[in-house]
Amino acid sequence: MIVAIDGPAGSGKSTVAEGVARRRGYQLVDTGAMYRAVAFEALRRDVDLEDGAAVAELARQLDFEFRFDGDDNVVFCNGVRLDEQIRRNEVSRAASIVSAHPSVRKVLVQTQRGVGENRSSVLEGRDIGTVVFPDADVKVFITATPEERARRRAAQLREQGEEVRFEEVLSEIEQRDRRDTERETAPLKKADDAVEIVTDDMTVQEVIGRVDELVEKSVEKSDSGE
Numbered sequence: 258m259i260v261a262i263d264g265p266a267g268s269g270k271s272t273v274a275e276g277v278a279r280r281r282g283y284q285l286v287d288t289g290a291m292y293r294a295v296a297f298e299a300l301r302r303d304v305d306l307e308d309g310a311a312v313a314e315l316a317r318q319l320d321f322e323f324r325f326d327g328d329d330n331v332v333f334c335n336g337v338r339l340d341e342q343i344r345r346n347e348v349s350r351a352a353s354i355v356s357a358h359p360s361v362r363k364v365l366v367q368t369q370r371g372v373g374e375n376r377s378s379v380l381e382g383r384d385i386g387t388v389v390f391p392d393a394d395v396k397v398f399i400t401a402t403p404e405e406r407a408r409r410r411a412a413q414l415r416e417q418g419e420e421v422r423f424e425e426v427l428s429e430i431e432q433r434d435r436r437d438t439e440r441e442t443a444p445l446k447k448a449d450d451a452v453e454i455v456t457d458d459m460t461v462q463e464v465i466g467r468v469d470e471l472v473e474k475s476v477e478k479s480d481s482g483e
């Protein structure tokens with residue numbers, strides 16, 4: 258069973274994807290964390306972020322594993338656990354730049370298919386339902402207004418001890434939205450057959466419940482051999 262969850266930054270899709278994966282006992286593949294890990298490594302090794310070929314070569318050297326550890330879904334990159342170091346604003350900016358390179362996307366899409374192929378998985382990202390798994394069993398597009406998303410992101414960053422101004426976070430989100438939706442390769446876009454959920458006035462549990470219903474229906478359908 259492959260559950261594809263796409264949507265913009267701060268839409269709540271990560272929390273929802275995690276809730277659904279836990280309820281179902283599925284693996285949770287956070288593809289944004291993979292782009293962040295590549296960006297983080299590029300910054301660390303002083304690889305030019307604008308040099309698509311160099312960043313793709315770096316991405317090819319990285320392997321990924323996802324595991325639940327208590328409250329967290331943890332990503333291991335070449336065996337090294339990555340936590341809040343890939344959530345910093347500097348890495349968010351760098352991830353947005355590296356993810357615009359077609360060569361980098363090509364490498365990571367292959368890696369994502371490999372990670373998702375062997376187990377029932379929830380994959381969350383921007384292009385899961387359109388590019389990575391166009392035949393996913395369930396496709397959901399989760400979104401919220403930019404202001405609501407900025408409020409959530411600012412709260413999250415403050416919780417992690419980062420000092421941020423709301424206007425700055427909002428403007429970052431709007432810029433990233435533009436880059437993510439306007440780029441030529443795999444722009445952020447709802448798949449035609451994805452179910453769209455706007456989460457501004459919904460609780461996280463409501464959204465998880467809604468997605469879980471869709472998964473349940475799909476499981477029943479495949480059990481009955483349809």
Ligand code: DC
Pocket residue numbers: 266288289290292293349352353354356381382383384385433437
């Ligand atoms: O979801 P996130 O904020 O952790 O994603 C980090 C960056 O990676 C963001 O700029 C969008 C990009 N990304 C992408 O292009 N494709 C994906 N499947 C996941 C993330």
